[in-house]
Amino acid sequence: xxxxxxxxxxxxxxxxxxxxxxxxxxxxxxxxxxxxxxxxxxxxxxxxxxxxxxxxxxxxxxxxxxxxxxxxxxxxxxxxxxxxxxxxxxxxxxxxxxxxxxxxxxxxxxxx
Amino acid sequence: xxxxxxxxxxxxxxxxxxxxxxxxxxxxxxxxxxxxxxxxxxxxxxxxxxxxxxxxxxxxxxxxxxxxxxxxxxxxxxxxxxxxxxxxxxxxxxxxxxxxxxxxxxxxxxxxxxx
Numbered sequence: 074x075x076x077x078x079x080x081x082x083x084x085x086x087x088x089x090x091x092x093x094x095x096x097x098x099x100x101x102x103x104x105x106x107x108x109x110x111x112x113x114x115x116x117x118x119x120x121x122x123x124x125x126x127x128x129x130x131x132x133x134x135x136x137x138x139x140x141x142x143x144x145x146x147x148x149x150x151x152x153x154x155x156x157x158x159x160x161x162x163x164x165x166x167x168x169x170x171x172x173x174x175x176x177x178x179x180x181x182x183x184x185x
Numbered sequence: 186x187x188x189x190x191x192x193x194x195x196x197x198x199x200x201x202x203x204x205x206x207x208x209x210x211x212x213x214x215x216x217x218x219x220x221x222x223x224x225x226x227x228x229x230x231x232x233x234x235x236x237x238x239x240x241x242x243x244x245x246x247x248x249x250x251x252x253x254x255x256x257x258x259x260x261x262x263x264x265x266x267x268x269x270x271x272x273x274x275x276x277x278x279x280x281x282x283x284x285x286x287x288x289x290x291x292x293x294x295x296x297x298x299x300x
Contacts, residue, residue, distance in 0.1 A: 115293055118288065163228055177228050179227075
């Protein structure tokens with residue numbers, strides 16, 4: 074099925090470890106996004122990429138880096154994980170109007 | 186500073202009745218509004234949207250109303266079905282330019298539809 078695929082689905086890290094969350098979309102969208110969802114706070118934008126080769130900060134970018142590898146793939150990296158980064162991370166692609174953002178099923182990340 | 190607010194954390198309705206979910210926003214630069222539905226352990230799913238040039242948009246059982254002067258939008262579900270039980274998020278996008286598409290989400294409202 075067409076959509077947004079995120080890997081891994083679950084991950085437990087120790088404080089200070091690094092990891093990369095992967096995201097791929099097959100809908101030929103130019104724009105891709107990374108959000109985090111914390112209890113009671115809805116989804117907050119971490120970084121987004123309006124097109125291949127461009128990235129920009131969202132509302133909560135500190136502690137994260139991103140790479141738009143090609144049109145399909147957009148990765149999120151935690152260089153030195155902290156407990157405050159325990160969250161559910163969602164990747165999305167699309168825009169607004171005729172191309173509303175489509176979301177992956179999320180990566181549940183726990184940092185001990 | 187919460188620019189998009191859903192003040193009701195939860196809503197419970199009977200099957201067949203109307204569900205009304207509300208959302209308020211403070212940023213006058215928001216130009217496009219969306220509703221998403223989310224089931225546990227899944228990503229949000231797009232439901233319906235409305236541009237600021239309209240005050241109503243319908244899609245089947247779902248209708249979104251926008252009151253720009255009050256900075257308020259609502260989602261009406263008629264009739265409600267048990268399968269509609271989920272968390273509903275409203276989201277807003279600013280006007281064009283580089284920020285277009287950067288969504289700001291509300292906190293979500295848990296809708297429970299009882300058979």
